[in-house]
Structures are given as structure tokens and as C-alpha cells.
Amino acid sequence: MLIVGELINTSRKSIREAVENRDAAYIRDIAGKQVQAGAGYIDVNCGTLLDSEAEVMGWLVETVQEAVQAPLCIDSPDPKTLDTGLSLARFGQPVINSISGEKERYEAVLPLALKYKAKVIALCMDDGGMPVTAGDRMRVVRKLVPDLVCAGVPMGDIYLDPLIIPVGTSDQAGSEVLETIRRIKAEFPEVHIICGLSNVSYGLPNRKLLNQAFMIQTMTAGMDAYILDPLDHTMMGFYYASQALLGKDEFCMNYLSAYRNGL
Amino acid sequence: MILDDIKSATIAGQKAQVENGVKRALEEGLSPGDILDNGLIAAMLVVGEKFRNNEIFVPEMLIAARAMQAGVRIIEPLILAGERKYVAKAVIGTVKGDLHDIGKNLVIMMLRGAGWEVVDLGVDVAPEKFVAAVQEHRPQIVGVSALLTTTMPAMKATVEAFVRAGLRENVKIIVGGAPVSREFATEIGADAYAGDAGSAVEIAGGLVA
Structure with missing residues (x-):
């Protein structure tokens, strides 16, 4: 099970300001809090900074690593920015966020995954567009996973992201993802499955309820990694509770430590 | 009644x-x-x-x-x-590299509902395609959507393509999408930012009034 802390992203106002002011203390603080709250990986995304993305990525990676010794999830569509971030990541095995079945992206990102022996988040989409059904996603998965493995990425380093569509605009969107997870687990049991938890609730009120319910449902179906806000206590509470209830927390030790850490 | x-x-x-x-x-x-x-x-x-x-x-x-x-x-x-006239015309699309269509479709629906003629360019629309559509359809408004931090640069490229084509003064450009902000709209030289489909209609109406 893996939690990627999502907070260091320049599309968030406070991070954008911290980057503009080169406020390293703020970045270090957010990184530290996320690790303390249970994040195993720290996502770093500065995609909103049009012209200086690679440079800012470098600064963020260095700054985060002054505070925590956690491995990083380098999050960018730009191969150059990914390269910069990966080259500076010092702790553990980094994650690339993301590769996909889109030809251009696949060809640009794959060499980086091999060069840095990184884990990869692989989006279940190709040049055919956004997937709608479980079948659409599995068509991509059945090509993408063998391609990555043949190229030298170990099966266990692949994190498939089924891509979450809001249930408010497509009422079968949640169930299609749950079905996708079950099929991936059946066909590629060693591959991991990851997603972000905010898309699903777009356009509906009480978004947190939907996000939380979706985490529990996807985890029950076999998802084993999440990109989320680890400072969200309720979400983290459900995370530990679900792990324990699904028999994935030996002697409920993680649940108990979370309790003792104040959750 | x-x-x-x-x-x-x-x-x-x-x-x-x-x-x-x-x-x-x-x-x-x-x-x-x-x-x-x-x-x-x-x-x-x-x-x-x-x-x-x-x-x-x-x-x-x-x-x-x-x-x-x-x-x-x-x-x-x-x-x-009959001879009914539309309120005005808009050309709308999601930028190159971005396949999100929900927000764009909501805006289109609301504009059509408000009596606009709308040309839907779909998703993954290259800057040249926006420019070509404006040359063909001569709208008053261009709506540009991006839902990813990673495709926001394509919005800037789209605005620049209008400048290069000498068409920037002919249209008002409205940008929108989850990661987009009013500041970003100003930074890339768009005319307006719309935070949701309802305000998009209001803003578009204001720009052609």
C-alpha cells in the first residue's frame, strides 16, 4: 500500500506563492507534515509554471529533501522536467507521474524510467482518447503492461491509473473503475493500481463524502495506492480502518499507531 | 400559462x-x-x-x-x-494535449441554452485549428478549456497563435478549467476567465454587449 502526498503542487495557491517567494521553509514544512501523516511518497508538481518548470522542479526537489528522506513522485508531462527532478531525487526509488499509452509520451518517458530505475504511474489511455468503460481501459492495459515489461520495467514497478471520471457527469463512471480494478487484478496480479481521489466528486456537493466512499470501494476492489491529501484526517482514518478491515494490516498495528499518533 | x-x-x-x-x-x-x-x-x-x-x-x-x-x-x-437571429457566435474547444470535455460541454450547453450559436471544436485542439475555425466561422468569442496543469501552456500558445495570425483583435478569448485562474488568464493575454458554465454565459454576454 502506498500513499503519495499530493500537496506540493503549484496549482495550489499557497504553494505557488511559496515558490514565487522561494519560501523554502514553507515547502519543507508541508513535506514534513505529509510524511508525518503517513505519506510514503511526496508528489512534486510545478506544471503551472509555464517557462520555469524544470528549474522550479529542481528547487522543489532539493528543498523537499532538506526536510524529509522520503522518495519522491516527480509529476510532469515534460520529459526535461522529469529528468531534472529524477536526477536530483536521492532517497529510495522515485516514481514518475506519468507515462501512458500515448505514443509520444510513452517514447519520451520510457527511457527516463529505465535510466533512473523508477516506478511508473501509467495512465490507462492511449491516442484513442479518454477511456469510458472498463473495456476501453483494459484494451490499453493489455498493451501497455506487456510493452513496459518487455522494455525492462519490472511488473511490480507499474502503477496503473484507471483515470477517474466524475460520477456527476457520467453516472456509471464509478462502477466502470471498480470493474477495471477487478479485471486488472485478475489479469495482472502483480501490477499496482493507483488513482487520485478528487475527480470522482466533481460537480456534486459534499465532495469529501464521495471521495472517502470511493477510496473504501476502490481499496476493497483491489486498488493499493492513492494520491491524496494526507493531512485530511477523516480520509486517513478511513484509509487505516479499511486496511485493517481488509486484512492488510497485521495485528492492526498500523491502525493502532495511527490512533496513537492522534488520528 | x-x-x-x-x-x-x-x-x-x-x-x-x-x-x-x-x-x-x-x-x-x-x-x-x-x-x-x-x-x-x-x-x-x-x-x-x-x-x-x-x-x-x-x-x-x-x-x-x-x-x-x-x-x-x-x-x-x-x-x-424563419429569420431568427442568434445572440452571437462562439467557437469552443479544449486545448491541444487535453482530452477533458466535461467543462467545455457544459459551457456549450449553457451558451446554446442562452441562444448562442456555438461551434464545438472538440478536444485536443491545436492552436492552428482554433485560428482556422475563427477564420471560417467569424465568431465574436473563442472559449478555450484546459483541465490539466500540464496543458495550461497550450492555452498560452493558443492566444499567441491568434496574435501571430493577426486575428487577436477580432475575437474575445475566454479561458476556463479547474487549474486556470483569473491571474493566469491575464498573464497569457486572454480577455476573461470563467470559473463555471453559468458565469461563462454571463461573461460572454458581457463581452459582446
Whole structure:
């Protein structure tokens, strides 16, 4: 099970300001809090900074690593920015966020995954567009996973992201993802499955309820990694509770430590 | 009154009732333009307002739009036979590299509901394609959507393509999408930022007024 802390992203106002002011203390603080709250990986995304993305990525990676010794999830569509971030990541095995079945992206990102022996988040989409059904996603998965493995990425380093569509605009969107997870687990049991938890609730009120319910449902179906806000206590509470209830927390030790850490 | 029935049925997303109401109104001798303006469009303006105020949510807006479209389908042939004018014209698309269409489609639906003629360029639209569409359709407004931090640079490229083509002064460019902000719109030289589909209609209306 893996939690990627999502907070260091320049599309968030406070991070954008911290980057503009080169406020390293703020970045270090957010990184530290996320690790303390249970994040195993720290996502770093500065995609909103049009012209200086690679440079800012470098600064963020260095700054985060002054505070925590956690491995990083380098999050960018730009191969150059990914390269910069990966080259500076010092702790553990980094994650690339993301590769996909889109030809251009696949060809640009794959060499980086091999060069840095990184884990990869692989989006279940190709040049055919956004997937709608479980079948659409599995068509991509059945090509993408063998391609990555043949190229030298170990099966266990692949994190498939089924891509979450809001249930408010497509009422079968949640169930299609749950079905996708079950099929991936059946066909590629060693591959991991990851997603972000905010898309699903777009356009509906009480978004947190939907996000939380979706985490529990996807985890029950076999998802084993999440990109989320680890400072969200309720979400983290459900995370530990679900792990324990699904028999994935030996002697409920993680649940108990979370309790003792104040959750 | 029949127009009020059409309006409230549209707001409630009751497709069959809207269809019946429109047919009945035509039988009673109301003009297609009257039904459109004071029944269907009036309803969608209320829907946009309620949406902006968080009184209703995306699925409710979708179902209302579906009901409106069912009504429009009945009167469209009659309207097209007449001389009815659109409010104005807009060309809308999601930028290159971005396949998200939900926000864009909501904006299109709301604009059409408000009486606009809209050319939908779809998703993954290259800057040159936006420019070509403006040359072809001559709209007053260009709507540009991006839902990823990673495709926001393509918005800037789109605005720049209009400058290069010498067409920047001919259109007003509105940008929108989850990661986009008013500051970003200003930074890349767009004319306006719209935070949701309801305000997009209001802002577009303001820009052509």
C-alpha cells in the first residue's frame, strides 16, 4: 500500500506563492507534515509554471529533501522536467507521474524510467482518447503492461491509473473503475493500481463524502495506492480502518499507531 | 400559462413534459421564437443562475439541458425556416494535449441554452485549428478549456497563435478549467476567465454587449 502526498503542487495557491517567494521553509514544512501523516511518497508538481518548470522542479526537489528522506513522485508531462527532478531525487526509488499509452509520451518517458530505475504511474489511455468503460481501459492495459515489461520495467514497478471520471457527469463512471480494478487484478496480479481521489466528486456537493466512499470501494476492489491529501484526517482514518478491515494490516498495528499518533 | 409550464419542466429536467408542453404551445398558436425565448432559454438562464449559486449541481444541469434540447428539437425546423437571429457566435474547444470535455460541454450547453450559436471544436485542439475555425466561422468569442496543469501552456500558445495570425483583435478569448485562474488568464493575454458554465454565459454576454 502506498500513499503519495499530493500537496506540493503549484496549482495550489499557497504553494505557488511559496515558490514565487522561494519560501523554502514553507515547502519543507508541508513535506514534513505529509510524511508525518503517513505519506510514503511526496508528489512534486510545478506544471503551472509555464517557462520555469524544470528549474522550479529542481528547487522543489532539493528543498523537499532538506526536510524529509522520503522518495519522491516527480509529476510532469515534460520529459526535461522529469529528468531534472529524477536526477536530483536521492532517497529510495522515485516514481514518475506519468507515462501512458500515448505514443509520444510513452517514447519520451520510457527511457527516463529505465535510466533512473523508477516506478511508473501509467495512465490507462492511449491516442484513442479518454477511456469510458472498463473495456476501453483494459484494451490499453493489455498493451501497455506487456510493452513496459518487455522494455525492462519490472511488473511490480507499474502503477496503473484507471483515470477517474466524475460520477456527476457520467453516472456509471464509478462502477466502470471498480470493474477495471477487478479485471486488472485478475489479469495482472502483480501490477499496482493507483488513482487520485478528487475527480470522482466533481460537480456534486459534499465532495469529501464521495471521495472517502470511493477510496473504501476502490481499496476493497483491489486498488493499493492513492494520491491524496494526507493531512485530511477523516480520509486517513478511513484509509487505516479499511486496511485493517481488509486484512492488510497485521495485528492492526498500523491502525493502532495511527490512533496513537492522534488520528 | 403554458410557457411557465415549459419553463418549470425544463428547469426540473422533465423531458417528456417539456416535449408535451412545446407541442401544446404550438397548437395553441404560440410562435416558436416565443417558446424558445420565454420557455426554454428563460429556463436555462434560471438553471445557470441556480448552478452558480450552488442550489443545483452538475447532474441537474445536465438533465435540464437534455430536457431543453428535447424541446428545441421540436421547434428547430420552424425556427430555422424563419429569420431568427442568434445572440452571437462562439467557437469552443479544449486545448491541444487535453482530452477533458466535461467543462467545455457544459459551457456549450449553457451558451446554446442562452441562444448562442456555438461551434464545438472538440478536444485536443491545436492552436492552428482554433485560428482556422475563427477564420471560417467569424465568431465574436473563442472559449478555450484546459483541465490539466500540464496543458495550461497550450492555452498560452493558443492566444499567441491568434496574435501571430493577426486575428487577436477580432475575437474575445475566454479561458476556463479547474487549474486556470483569473491571474493566469491575464498573464497569457486572454480577455476573461470563467470559473463555471453559468458565469461563462454571463461573461460572454458581457463581452459582446
